[in-house]
């Protein structure tokens with residue numbers, strides 16, 4: 348049999364040269380008349396080792412990386428097709444500690460299969476969740492999802508089962524499933540990795556959601572900056588439809604589900620679910636008042652389930668293995684696993700799927716290996732641009748919705764961005780306000796005007812006007828209490844956490860000292 352060589356098609360790997368490496372391997376194989384099957388797989392998420400090439404051998408998958416096109420001839424010389432020794436050899440992929448120590452449920456197949464092959468997907472356990480769902484009624488499926496404890500991974504952490512139950516309970520001629528694939532949070536990429544590495548998992552999750560609530564149409568709202576994901580999703584959608592997993596008669600069940608991709612409008616606010624509905628309906632992305640809830644009156648006024656990519660991609664394993672299996676992972680009210688995205692100034696950036704409860708310290712040092720610069724870690728921002736900055740001394744915090752909220756932060760979409768001791772937290776706080784001012788939809792005053800005033804106040808504070816600290820604090824209180832959506836409502840988190848934990852960056856004395864006492 349031909350040896351199989353896998354080179355990722357994931358855009359992170361491609362940006363590091365995976366396309367050129369794949370071309371170089373094909374060309375070298377041609378020159379040497381070596382037969383091989385080249386598969387463009389998803390990335391394993393070990394980004395510092397990308398482009399990571401894997402070879403299927405009698406000893407299992409063996410990895411080499413990071414591979415440059417100029418390394419390819421020497422890999423052939425070393426007989427890498429049979430697992431030969433080479434300075435880039437990493438050993439069996441599954442034994443690389445970064446991967447071995449994870450608990451991959453959602454990402455179990457990413458990097459293993461050909462993302463657009465239904466046969467490969469089914470051969471690796473795919474569509475078992477849908478098979479089980481097709482034998483259940485809607486209420487039973489919703490009950491299974493509710494019991495699993497699955498909460499929305501898009502940021503708000505709302506229980507998926509409750510949302511689904513609401514839509515199931517509404518009588519309507521047309522219901523929709525909308526996948527939020529806008530993935531606007533800085534430092535996050537897990538949605539993209541699923542869509543490029545195992546898109547059929549998302550398609551299966553959406554199909555199960557559709558069967559559960561009686562929806563026949565689905566849309567994936569994909570951020571415009573993801574052209575590779577668009578290509579891969581469209582290939583996977585066509586492949587699923589060809590095999591009867593989408594369309595008028597799902598798997599011969601008589602049930603229908605049609606699914607398409609819509610490319611987003613390129614604004615952070617279009618990830619907010621009601622602004623996304625506006626965008627999908629062809630208007631500018633402006634936040635809608637709630638109620639009505641989208642679950643009751645969403646897209647075109649019809650009952651609509653809106654879930655994040657990872658929420659929906661977590662559903663197949665819940666249906667396949669049962670709610671209790673999934674619920675056994677995690678802590679407190681945070682059940683299951685979280686795909687954590689580690690980025691910023693860190694030696695080993697990448698995707699780490701772990702049960703909720705893992706500490707930030709284990710992520711930043713255990714997996715990440717500390718900073719890439721070799722300097723001390725000073726701050727970590729968790730949860731995207733609206734997340735808090737935590738100092739190094741707080742890294743023992745567990746990644747859990749409630750624990751982070753109790754400490755003035757949020758988990759968001761699971762992004763962790765690392766900064767070394769050269770970071771200026773006053774500038775980071777300023778950036779948070781500036782980002783809000785740039786991305787504000789403009790519908791409410793606290794966010795539209797407050798964010799611009801916030802930038803000015805931080806500038807005044809840094810210039811030495813200490814009274815600005817109290818005004819900034821009051822402005823943040825107003826934004827928190829009176830903004831219509833979480834963009835204005837949560838921008839105070841990064842600002843206030845920077846002020847609280849790093850007052851010296853604003854020219855203020857640390858908390859507890861007389862001149863710093865104005866900082867609460």
Ligand SMILES: Cc1cc2nc3c(=O)[nH]c(=O)nc-3n(C[C@H](O)[C@H](O)[C@H](O)COP(=O)(O)O)c2cc1C
Nearest residue numbers: 499500501527529530531618619620654655658833
């Ligand atoms: C400003 C803003 C941006 C958001 N961006 C995203 C996003 O990019 N992706 C996402 O899934 N949810 C995003 N959300 C959350 C959505 O409004 C919504 O809660 C989510 O799509 C629901 O799915 P879930 O319950 O599966 O998380 C954003 C919210 C706000 C306020």
Ligand code: SF4
Nearest residue numbers: 788790791794832835
């Ligand atoms: S908080 Fe900002 S983004 Fe949200 S509705 Fe108000 S103006 Fe729009």
